[in-house]
Amino acid sequence: METGLSFTVRPLTADDLQTVAGVEAASFTEPWPLELFRKEFAEPGRVYLAVERGKTLCGYGGVMLLGEDAHIVTLAVIPEERQKGVGSLLMVSLIQAAKERGARNLTLEVRSSNQAAQRLYRKFGFEGVGLRRDYYRTEDALVMWAIDIDSAGYEGTLDEMRTAL
């Protein structure tokens, strides 16, 4: 997928992992070990996508497909490319991929203090439904769901997000 901002979307692969290590370190207090990415790439029912500008990896995200429910498992954008729509482009692309594979509902966990990510997710129709206490050891996770993503109404939400890119 190409956008007006000259970002492109493609699969995230093992060749990206050295760069991913740097993005993880810059983005998360508990980065995923690269071995976890390698294991995830080998699992069925996973979609991992990267956004790049030219040859620069700007961000990536992944979704796990569990029948009608899909779980957004990670999302990160390099600090210098944040607030330019890269996270939204990743979300549009991951949600589209999940819908094409039969997902009807989406869920995710996000740090209760992570207002930036929560705002992004709310724009995609996610609502907080509860807290998982100490999910991140010292911090609670807000559990969010977006339901009926196969509905015409939700397709309208996605279209608005695509148009805004």
Ligand SMILES: CC(C)(COP(=O)(O)OP(=O)(O)OC[C@H]1O[C@@H](n2cnc3c(N)ncnc32)[C@H](O)[C@@H]1OP(=O)(O)O)[C@@H](O)C(=O)NCCC(=O)NCCS
């Ligand atoms: C969360 C993250 C992925 C957002 O990526 P991004 O490319 O900056 O997101 P976008 O530019 O598409 O922004 C989309 C919306 O997110 C919200 N948002 C993004 N950054 C924000 C910030 N710093 N403060 C408040 N809201 C923010 C806004 O609602 C924004 O829409 P708007 O520009 O119309 O206000 C990015 O900040 C990041 O990688 N953070 C570190 C890792 C992380 O927290 N990942 C999520 C784990 S659950």
